[in-house]
Amino acid sequence: MTKSHVETLQSHGFDDDQITIATQVISYFNYINRVADGLGVDPM
Amino acid sequence: MAWIDLIRESEATGSLAKLYQTARDRAGYIAQIIQVMSRDADVAAESIRFYVRLMKSPNALNAARRELLAAVVSNVNDCYY
Numbered sequence: 001m002t003k004s005h006v007e008t009l010q011s012h013g014f015d016d017d018q019i020t021i022a023t024q025v026i027s028y029f030n031y032i033n034r035v036a037d038g039l040g041v042d043p044m
Numbered sequence: 045m046a047w048i049d050l051i052r053e054s055e056a057t058g059s060l061a062k063l064y065q066t067a068r069d070r071a072g073y074i075a076q077i078i079q080v081m082s083r084d085a086d087v088a089a090e091s092i093r094f095y096v097r098l099m100k101s102p103n104a105l106n107a108a109r110r111e112l113l114a115a116v117v118s119n120v121n122d123c124y125y
Contacts, residue, residue, distance in 0.1 A: 017104035025105070025113045028098055032077060032091075033123035039080045040047035043124035 001026060051082040060085035067092070077125055 001023045009019050035041075053064050053074060063085050067074045081088035099110055118125055 015104070021098070021103050021105045021110070022113060024098055025110050026117050028095065029114045029117035029125070030121065032095075032125050033118055033121040035080070036077055036125040037121075037123055040045070041076045041080045041125065042045065043076070 046076075046080050048080070048083070050079045052079070056082070058085070059089065063089050063092070070096075 006019055009022070010016075014022070051060060053068075056064050060082055063078070064074050067078050078088060078092065081091060099107075099114070105113075
């Protein structure tokens with residue numbers, strides 16, 4: 001997520017609470033994807 | 045097969061056994077992603093606690109939007125999870 005992304009979301013009517021959660025969902029799944037791929041998890 | 049040795053449900057004791065039971069009660073099975081974190085049950089438990097709080101509890105985004113975001117991220121990463 002970048003400042004540009006945040007501004008785009010704000011321009012579409014998303015409020016700061018929603019953007020905060022969205023950023024954390026994106027970050028969480030990037031993290032868990034890396035854990036899964038890094039350790040060779042089987043899968044879905 | 046994961047590239048590390050996992051601690052299976054039948055071998056789990058203590059906090060890991062509790063973690064596995066909680067996962068089974070919640071989802072009906074123990075996800076592979078939980079099993080792969082089994083080498084440190086306390087860290088795994090905190091990771092799962094954050095997931096449940098972020099994805100399964102009411103917050104500013106409805107559940108459908110959160111799941112859609114998760115699907116897009118995992119697709120971009122070409123990852124099942």
